[in-house]
Amino acid sequence: MIVRPSRLEQLRQELFSSRLNGLISIALIAFLVTAALGLAKWALFQAQWAVIRANSTLFALGRYPLEQQWRLWLLTALLALATGLSWGLLRAILRSGPPVTLWPRNDRWALAVLVLLSLWLPMALRLSLAIQMRWWGITLLLLVVRWALGRWGSAIPATARRLIPLIWPLLYLLGMVLISGGLGLVQVAPSEWGGLLLTLLMSSFAILLCFPLGILLALGRRSALPLLRWGSVLYIEFIRGAPLITLLFLGQNILGFLLPGGMAPDRVWRAAWVLTFFAAAYVAEAVRSGLAALPAGQLEAARSLGLPMPQALIHVVLPQALRVALPATVGQFISLLQDTTLLSLIGLLDLLGTARTVMANPAFLGQSAEVYLVLAVLFWCCCAALGLGSRALEERLNPHSRSSANLSPSQA
Amino acid sequence: MTSRAEDPPWWRNRRLLPWLVQGVAALVVAVVVAFLLSNLLINLTARGLLLSWSWLGNPAGFDISETLLPFDASLPYWRALLAGLVNTLRVVLAGLVGATVLGTLVGTASFSSNGLLKRLARIYVELIRNIPLLLQLVFWYFVVFLALPKGSAAIQLPGVVLAQSGLFLGSPELVNGVWRAPLSFTVEFGALLTGLVVYSAAFIAEVVRGGVASVARGQWEAASSLGFSSLQTLRRIVMPQALRVIVPGLNSQYISLAKNSSLAVACGYSDLYSVAETTLNQSGRAVEVVLILLGSYLVIDLLISALMNGLNGLVQLKER
Numbered sequence: 001m002i003v004r005p006s007r008l009e010q011l012r013q014e015l016f017s018s019r020l021n022g023l024i025s026i027a028l029i030a031f032l033v034t035a036a037l038g039l040a041k042w043a044l045f046q047a048q049w050a051v052i053r054a055n056s057t058l059f060a061l062g063r064y065p066l067e068q069q070w071r072l073w074l075l076t077a078l079l080a081l082a083t084g085l086s087w088g089l090l091r092a093i094l095r096s097g098p099p100v101t102l103w104p105r106n107d108r109w110a111l112a113v114l115v116l117l118s119l120w121l122p123m124a125l126r127l128s129l130a131i132q133m134r135w136w137g138i139t140l141l142l143l144v145v146r147w148a149l150g151r152w153g154s155a156i157p158a159t160a161r162r163l164i165p166l167i168w169p170l171l172y173l174l175g176m177v178l179i180s181g182g183l184g185l186v187q188v189a190p191s192e193w194g195g196l197l198l199t200l201l202m203s204s205f206a207i208l209l210c211f212p213l214g215i216l217l218a219l220g221r222r223s224a225l226p227l228l229r230w231g232s233v234l235y236i237e238f239i240r241g242a243p244l245i246t247l248l249f250l251g252q253n254i255l256g257f258l259l260p261g262g263m264a265p266d267r268v269w270r271a272a273w274v275l276t277f278f279a280a281a282y283v284a285e286a287v288r289s290g291l292a293a294l295p296a297g298q299l300e301a302a303r304s305l306g307l308p309m310p311q312a313l314i315h316v317v318l319p320q321a322l323r324v325a326l327p328a329t330v331g332q333f334i335s336l337l338q339d340t341t342l343l344s345l346i347g348l349l350d351l352l353g354t355a356r357t358v359m360a361n362p363a364f365l366g367q368s369a370e371v372y373l374v375l376a377v378l379f380w381c382c383c384a385a386l387g388l389g390s391r392a393l394e395e396r397l398n399p400h401s402r403s404s405a406n407l408s409p410s411q412a
Numbered sequence: 413m414t415s416r417a418e419d420p421p422w423w424r425n426r427r428l429l430p431w432l433v434q435g436v437a438a439l440v441v442a443v444v445v446a447f448l449l450s451n452l453l454i455n456l457t458a459r460g461l462l463l464s465w466s467w468l469g470n471p472a473g474f475d476i477s478e479t480l481l482p483f484d485a486s487l488p489y490w491r492a493l494l495a496g497l498v499n500t501l502r503v504v505l506a507g508l509v510g511a512t513v514l515g516t517l518v519g520t521a522s523f524s525s526n527g528l529l530k531r532l533a534r535i536y537v538e539l540i541r542n543i544p545l546l547l548q549l550v551f552w553y554f555v556v557f558l559a560l561p562k563g564s565a566a567i568q569l570p571g572v573v574l575a576q577s578g579l580f581l582g583s584p585e586l587v588n589g590v591w592r593a594p595l596s597f598t599v600e601f602g603a604l605l606t607g608l609v610v611y612s613a614a615f616i617a618e619v620v621r622g623g624v625a626s627v628a629r630g631q632w633e634a635a636s637s638l639g640f641s642s643l644q645t646l647r648r649i650v651m652p653q654a655l656r657v658i659v660p661g662l663n664s665q666y667i668s669l670a671k672n673s674s675l676a677v678a679c680g681y682s683d684l685y686s687v688a689e690t691t692l693n694q695s696g697r698a699v700e701v702v703l704i705l706l707g708s709y710l711v712i713d714l715l716i717s718a719l720m721n722g723l724n725g726l727v728q729l730k731e732r
Contacts, residue, residue: 011527021526024528026526142626227437231437246685249685253702254693257453257455257699336543341546352544369555372547372550380539
């Protein structure tokens with residue numbers, strides 16, 4: 001019989017198993033306590049968070065015209081609706097097996113975080129009561145839809161259920177229209193988008209487009225056709241050999257020369273396309289590793305069953321290869337999200353660019369620590385959430401043992 | 413035997429079709445490239461900026477704050493770009509050494525028997541990898557290095573002075589409120605180097621961790637039953653085997669570091685990219701400047717790759 005050591009005994013073994021270990025532990029604890037106390041003292045007494053409060057709209061939206069902001073509120077509400085729908089439906093379907101509670105453990109965590117954030121954040125930013133109430137309303141909408149779908153979602157006929165994922169691409173297109181205008185709405189030029197809005201828009205645009213492009217490039221690189229193969233290799237290696245900033249520089253300064261006068265896109269869209277083409281090369285390498293991991297017999301078996309090449313790729317090869325390539329691909333998406341900060345170096349007002357303009361204001365001199373800290377927390381949460389989501393998806397797609405999964409070093 | 417009539421139609425001919433597909437793809441690419449190049453030619457001719465390299469000999473007319481090679485505004489553009497390239501190489505070399513040391517330390521720390529150290533190594537990696545490098549660079553520069561005390565208030569240790577104007581080594585002295593020393597580094601260099609080292613070390617730590625994890629457990633156990641200490645086991649038994657996995661991973665991390673050094677402009681360090689940007693603004697020679705930039709980084713990448721492939725050959729298992 002194995003006797004589990006008590007918590008205290010475990011702690012003693014982990015921290016003080018030998019004299020050297022004890023010394024290291026004590027030094028580390030002293031360092032951690034000092035650092036934590038220093039940070040807490042600074043954050044509570046010295047930091048001037050007014051710079052965040054005064055510029056919260058700027059950080060969120062940039063110079064988006066005030067009278068058009070209702071469009072973004074509408075978009076946020078629609079996003080909350082779609083999230084609630086998908087979330088609730090996902091739970092309702094999963095519940096078809098053994099009875100599970102309406103709010104499983106992970107969902108309860110998400111619920112707590114959501115409620116706390118929607119209560120605390122608008123208050124901490126000292127937003128006006130009307131705006132605070134909007135945030136509460138949007139959160140409530142999300143939770144009510146989630147609850148209703150979780151409870152009665154399994155009653156929805158399967159044919160209708162299959163249509164629900166389609167709301168996401170539709171919502172993306174609708175979001176584009178709401179943000180940029182058209183179809184009877186006033187145009188808002190891309191130069192007026194900024195802050196978090198621009199960062200999210202650029203990264204989602206590039207992520208959505210670089211993925212199919214990357215798959216095509218990876219297939220091209222492994223193709224038996226020499227021209228396609230060499231073309232893909234040339235493209236991928238050219239892009240991977242250059243730093244992103246030089247490519248953005250190329251986009252801003254040379255794209256105008258490459259297209260006939262007036263056809264060159266706006267500065268923001270130029271950067272978006274450069275980001276897309278840049279990320280495609282890296283996604284291609286991630287997908288290639290997935291393709292390489294697949295035994296050649298899979299394609300051969302599919303072909304010998306009489307499937308034409310495109311069908312064999314779509315139905316047999318890609319679903320398996322993409323599952324293997326998922327962690328590396330999401331890793332690339334995460335670095336793409338981080339790379340949007342480079343837009344600030346070519347004069348666009350993404351989150352970091354907005355921060356730099358705020359810092360240039362003499363009224364906020366010497367408060368860069370506060371601003372950069374908030375940005376760091378924001379980016380960290382977004383990237384960590386993407387990473388968590390990828391791991392959850394990986395587990396769902398692969399119910400078999402994944403004991404060897406964490407042995408391979410991740411490439412970013 | 414087979415008559416012409418039994419041949420498949422041309423659109424199902426297995427030998428013809430691949431070439432047809434490739435021919436069409438090549439044609440499309442060729443047409444697009446020709447279209448872009450013709451536009452480039454028309455637009456450049458219209459502006460009198462046709463590809464030429466003679467402007468590189470004109471005086472640059474701008475100063476570079478910090479160079480290893482002597483430089484002033486009267487020297488030609490190519491000298492400015494060369495000074496920028498040398499600055500890039502300087503920070504890349506220092507960064508490679510620093511990131512390797514720190515990354516190896518953090519990577520091996522995640523195998524420590526000390527639970528706290530192990531967890532701290534994980535936290536370090538997760539914290540650093542999820543924050544954009546550019547944000548970290550501006551943080552190091554504006555929040556940490558520019559907040560250093562000035563003049564006589566500087567942090568002084570025997571033979572070392574750390575002030576807002578830089579790091580001074582080897583008997584520094586204060587002359588008219590300015591620190592002077594035989595060996596000195598600016599804060600711009602310091603911020604960039606710190607940022608690059610801290611960021612790259614997180615990725616290198618993951619490579620090292622993966623490499624060490626790839627060595628079978630039995631190797632550790634066998635070594636310890638032979639009486640090796642855990643440090644000896646790591647150095648003599650595990651690392652030589654782990655290096656076979658680590659070196660290829662390091663290659664791509666080193667290339668990333670070299671490319672990431674192009675963000676120097678965010679902390680005011682005059683690297684190749686920053687000099688090239690100024691050169692473009694002064695001369696208007698967009699195409700040439702971009703070609704120089706892309707070519708230089710390609711050469712640096714290839715150099716690192718060649719060196720690492722050589723190293724890879726050394727650590728791989730010699731099979732007879």
